[in-house]
């Protein structure tokens with residue numbers, strides 16, 4: 015994958031899209047439109063949550079990520095398995111079996127994201143205690159949530175926890191330790207994250223809070239899973255001693271795990287993008303001033319619910335809970351040489367006003383007025399037939415010059431109806447001359463009759479009479 019400031023992992027395979035409009039309603043940022051029978055993603059609105067991948071039955075929405083060949087690009091590779099990887103396997107009672115299988119797969123070493131999560135938990139506890147003026151502090155582990163706040167909830171940006179997510183801390187420490195251990199240069203070492211979701215693929219290319227991520231490549235859990243299964247059978251016979259995380263770190267894989275590591279009672283943990291939006295709206299209304307911490311995960315069940323996993327999120331949650339029974343509370347603590355750069359954000363997160371209509375306040379107000387006037391013309395059914403998720407979204411598209419009023423099927427219907435009436439009166443008022451077939455008035459009238467016939471058929475389709483309606487009571 016190339017470095018790209020505006021990289022998005024989620025994309026559309028146009029050949030597979032049939033324009034069914036299922037995805038436009040599910041997108042939490044209204045980033046999708048259906049135009050000319052195909053979905054289109056407006057890049058600046060997309061937060062890579064993966065909801066459209068989840069909902070598309072035609073598999074037209076997909077995610078970019080690397081293939082395992084990437085290991086060949088480096089002299090030394092370190093796998094960063096997400097805690098949610100452990101939740102994919104049946105009856106797993108020793109994480110070392112998964113980690114050993116990763117070595118058998120070709121990785122030179124492993125560094126658990128769960129181990130870094132324990133370091134982040136410690137740092138977060140301290141930060142929350144020392145910054146009570148910022149309460150409730152919002153978790154920044156889910157990149158889609160941070161992106162959502164950046165475009166839709168600018169008033170909440172000051173509540174974001176300015177600590178790198180565990181995957182970034184893991185990547186930075188893994189690189190440092192690999193360089194110390196091997197003497198190789200940074201370019202020869204590949205830090206490869208094994209991800210449950212597209213959001214973290216995007217993070218690796220276009221991180222938030224830091225200028226550049228230390229992650230060199232991202233593999234999807236669903237690609238690695240079938241490769242690991244046979245290797246785990248061998249690994250089980252002689253597992254290496256590689257695991258460095260306890261319950262606190264592994265718990266981050268499912269919803270509520272991060273908050274449990276903060277060790278506070280005054281927290282809230284929400285999962286699923288719609289619940290996340292509801293919590294953020296309530297937070298804007300200052301409903302949670304009694305809380306110190308809010309954990310938010312875009313996927314149902316937390317990271318175990320990511321669209322790049324294979325297991326049902328609720329089954330995965332249960333498996334993680336069972337695995338946690340075999341683990342100590344915490345294993346990895348902040349190392350004494352942990353630098354500020356390894357742990358904390360080095361860049362501020364800024365509001366991205368992507369939804370702003372005009373380039374100035376005056377222009378935006380004028381455009382908003384036009385949106386309101388258009389909304390009054392539309393039926394307010396939010397039917398999606400126009401390819402926009404709501405009537406208001408269509409009105410905004412029109413004001414931005416990206417759609418037309420007649421994209422609304424109801425407005426089009428009225429247009430056809432009135433045009434049919436006009437042509438009808440024109441036909442009736444045109445003088446008849448059926449004697450001379452070459453008379454232009456005769457030809458014109460015949461032409462009008464043909465147009466009228468076509469339009470009447472269309473009109474009848476769009477404006478069915480009461481008799482044509484299905485009477486449910488009969």
Ligand code: SF4
Pocket residue numbers: 026030031032033034035036037038048052053069070071072073074075
């Ligand atoms: S859900 Fe969206 S991407 Fe999938 S086929 Fe329908 S319109 Fe296309």
Ligand code: SF4
Pocket residue numbers: 024040041042043044045046055059060061062063064065066067
């Ligand atoms: S990934 Fe999420 S935000 Fe992006 S287009 Fe799909 S549903 Fe919308």
